Amino acid sequence: MSLNVEFGSDNHSGVHPDIMKAIIDANKGYSIAYGEDELTKSAVKKVREVFGSDIDVFFVYNGTAANIIGLKTVTNSFNSIICADTAHLNVHECCGPEKFTGCKIVTIPTKDGKLTPELIKPYLVGIDDVHMAQPKVISITQSTELGTTYAFDELKKLCSFAHKNNLLVHVDGARICNAAVFLKKDLGKITKDVGVDILSFGGTKNGMMYGEAVVFFDKKLTKDFEFYRKQGMQLTSKMRFISAQFNAFFENNLWEKNAGHANKMAQYLKNELCKIPQIKIVQKVEANMVFAYIPKKHLEKVREKFYFHVFNENACEARLMCSFDTKKESIDELINTIRDTIKK
Amino acid sequence: MSLNVEFGSDNHSGVHPDIMKAIIDANKGYSIAYGEDELTKSAVKKVREVFGSDIDVFFVYNGTAANIIGLKTVTNSFNSIICADTAHLNVHECCGPEKFTGCKIVTIPTKDGKLTPELIKPYLVGIDDVHMAQPKVISITQSTELGTTYAFDELKKLCSFAHKNNLLVHVDGARICNAAVFLKKDLGKITKDVGVDILSFGGTKNGMMYGEAVVFFDKKLTKDFEFYRKQGMQLTSKMRFISAQFNAFFENNLWEKNAGHANKMAQYLKNELCKIPQIKIVQKVEANMVFAYIPKKHLEKVREKFYFHVFNENACEARLMCSFDTKKESIDELINTIRDTIKK
């Protein structure tokens, strides 16, 4: 049996058939490049139907770019960006944010990947002191890199706190759909309505091939984005093929179905894991990932058959990801493998 | 009749059916993300079959990125990069090269988009003078932004000149396939064999959906590329979908067929245009584009029906692009439109 990589990442899945169909359908005739095509207009319209007509939306290739170009658009190089120390933009973007924005990334330790006003307050120092980086943006991840989700009220409080302190709120929404499904809220409800200023809206991890969107809820912030996107190597020529994906993504609420399936599978996986006494769930399961403590000797055995990340090697915390096409049977197989391993 | 955008850019075409088929076929099961999948291994192997086993190749999203990340990998921020003033990296990358590399882009005026040792020599000043940017790379475009092509001997002379002056040679090969077909040479013959050090190898303009490759002919130069690619927001998660395209690109010499068709159409277009006395071909047609002078009053009329760039508005030089799927009938239609316009 070859290594099963299904739980390694939601990026390990391929493309949802509806998305693929949209790509195939988009491959007709000639279109003006760089976004002046009909499919892009239609995709922008669809995003506006979700978030309101008073927003701006742009497409880029990937989530790292959505974060970095979005943040560059609203910062100067002497600013700081505040995030949880687990944030993708801190840990997994190879100091791309620092290089492209020049900003300091101020990192705050958290237990569950979630920032609060209380946690942030001590870091708001040196305002107007030219020696010190000037705080400009709070960047949160929704749902977080630890599989937890900010509740509606938490978001509202955080945004209100930010704005009172002249800070903007950016949401790394690589998995915003999973959060919306978990919270049973519309996408606009947990972003625009709570006061979020910029959203990296994820598609790839939820069934798309490539392509993410940057949504600006305050159009006054948008002005320079398109120049930074081009300068940041993120303007795709045949944009219709990203736009087609977003069109399908919003057609019949595909985004919701995909995220819903992933979340459901994560719950199932969690529940099955809970039945094994040696396993301990170490983070709330509020999206599509499960963090589970597996005793070291068993962990190593399981990894011989299943490929997944161990978030904290010393603590033996496995990160098990579900996606839009995670199979229940695969979960059962994983569970059985764990049980067998422990039995031996 | 709606605006015909076919000749506006080789980016206005969609995706070749064989490429699309490869994408569809790639959509099976789960693969490790970020390039550790089988399709990527196979694509790298295919590129090595073309250029030799002693090269390194990496995939990025687009040509701007191939240029910038490739150049960053071999420069320090105090270096200069020498190119023709018409170079894509100078004109159409929104100072992305300056921002990401820090380097000075030294631009040299040319008649036909082609650099020569004689043209470059006067710019090689200030070596070891700390006040001055230190020349490090000569970047040429093959085929050029003006549709011309460097001949084998010209390339050899240029590379030899570069190396004698401790400079590297980078080729922006967004249309390297068109050049290879025109020159009737293998891809390796006009790059590795003449002494090129780094190649941006273009796929998108020649029938792919997205994806370009950066080829290093000297593996000692490669070391930092993968970090800069990630930092530069160019590491795609579901890489198999770029790799699948490159696999198809090299299968049955699709790259050659596509470029061959585009070049052939450009020749046909040129020949038809030559039959119209009022039109003047202003650059040699050695790839897939035709630069044609069209008298101002006619130009405006033609543009009401056909969308294309006018390279030099004052000089009324139309840039007419052909691609892998340019239709002979469309050319006839364009020619008829021009004839009709002039007749009136």
Next chain:
Amino acid sequence: MSLNVEFGSDNHSGVHPDIMKAIIDANKGYSIAYGEDELTKSAVKKVREVFGSDIDVFFVYNGTAANIIGLKTVTNSFNSIICADTAHLNVHECCGPEKFTGCKIVTIPTKDGKLTPELIKPYLVGIDDVHMAQPKVISITQSTELGTTYAFDELKKLCSFAHKNNLLVHVDGARICNAAVFLKKDLGKITKDVGVDILSFGGTKNGMMYGEAVVFFDKKLTKDFEFYRKQGMQLTSKMRFISAQFNAFFENNLWEKNAGHANKMAQYLKNELCKIPQIKIVQKVEANMVFAYIPKKHLEKVREKFYFHVFNENACEARLMCSFDTKKESIDELINTIRDTIKK
């Protein structure tokens, strides 16, 4: 006889005695660092007496920094800065402007180091085209790197042209005092009154030890300067010692006396050179430098005794600089050396 380096640069001179006295006098007691001291307040006041109370002025260490930090303050990284190809910021700042601003430096060839609207016009392309660097600033040098000076009307025309095209005007005024003296105009007359937006105001080349000023004529542009100055490593702790120099610089019009002497010596040098038939003055002498053609064989001999730059080695153009303390006797000695060399 050791090598005479007097004509090599106006930087080869030391510090004017009045400046040195001010430095010594500043060395009393304790002052708050970073500019919150009395001497700095007084220096700012003095600069405002010269340019008007509605300007902002900041001190930095050197001219390269005055240019770069000033330009950064008014640009985004996707902008371009237009200058003569001889501009210090293009030739002699080791791509510091590119690295710190991200901008493209667009260089225009000139005969005399001076830009005109006619020369600039062809470069104002691609406005609002996201693929292209967006022109933002015209940077001129006054007096120029070739020793020529923009006349009042030329400045007015250029600034008016710039503003009509939504461009700002930056003046690299490393030798603005020499220009003012030559033009017999007040400093404000040839900067603020003609519409200049930002001035790098030079002190070091005109008798100071270190220290330059950045003057913003539109206070709305100033906002971010102090953060960029600190981030750009240009905020001096013991600022009183720069400020003291500027205080002395404006006391009894020392700036004017110094520049006046330098200009006078340049005229004397020019006149003496004109008497030698083999020598040819190749640029108008309108400030403190003389560009003179000296036949190759003589040039080499003269350089054995006198150290100076040869601006264009092939053309044998010597750059001979005068400063606030150039001695008439040294000029006579240089002239004699040239005469002797030619005689032999």
Next chain:
Amino acid sequence: MSLNVEFGSDNHSGVHPDIMKAIIDANKGYSIAYGEDELTKSAVKKVREVFGSDIDVFFVYNGTAANIIGLKTVTNSFNSIICADTAHLNVHECCGPEKFTGCKIVTIPTKDGKLTPELIKPYLVGIDDVHMAQPKVISITQSTELGTTYAFDELKKLCSFAHKNNLLVHVDGARICNAAVFLKKDLGKITKDVGVDILSFGGTKNGMMYGEAVVFFDKKLTKDFEFYRKQGMQLTSKMRFISAQFNAFFENNLWEKNAGHANKMAQYLKNELCKIPQIKIVQKVEANMVFAYIPKKHLEKVREKFYFHVFNENACEARLMCSFDTKKESIDELINTIRDTIKK
């Protein structure tokens, strides 16, 4: 009585008379600019007498620049630099390090401003993982921003740990002289001999007007420094005036006398403060600064007469700095003021 700013910073003092004399003496005749003068040669020689002939040394304007240009020379933009969260380069350089190097600044909380291998170990993650910033340098401050000093053995252990992990060690030595005096060791003993790779060698805070040195103990690291210094706006034209200061600094061990006096005054201040029961010394006094808890109501009163920083406003920790010319009488005055305040 006006506000006494003497204890606000060691930058609030002026210039030591011997340094000033050297500056005055340097003001004779003409010298080649940018470091090719005799005084610079002599200063380099003097630094080599201290650290050994196999080192490289360069002068820059200030300490922020010494840190940033030094670090840039040995890093790529995808690296990380590890430091204490109190480090000047993290807190007080306005994200200049991020902007100029592109690197991530990884900050580690400490109790006393000092890093240890144990503290660093958990941060050495993601080696060779392209998603993550690659650790390259450990930067420590000696003596620290909290007035503490790394002992010889601590330095040795840290350097050995760094090198075993392929990391370089950079010392921000803005107050390295104070540390050397406290440790009763030669400057080379606590830098070169323990394995430090790069040293920002401070002058300004110890009696100079402006000017710091960057010392490379491994000449192989030096290659690009001079280009980055120029590009980083830190190459001074009239360098003789910085070099003259360093010449005086090493003449008759002025550096040692100055630092010795500052340290002695800090001890005296500490001892006097200890006699006041309400005051608590909160950091070891091992250099020229004293961190003292002063109860809030008294603190505010004292600040009406004395200007100093309160390092942690909530914790009421006053930072009291001594310098080469701190007067014992001033300390007595401060102590009396505190006593009077408390009495009332």
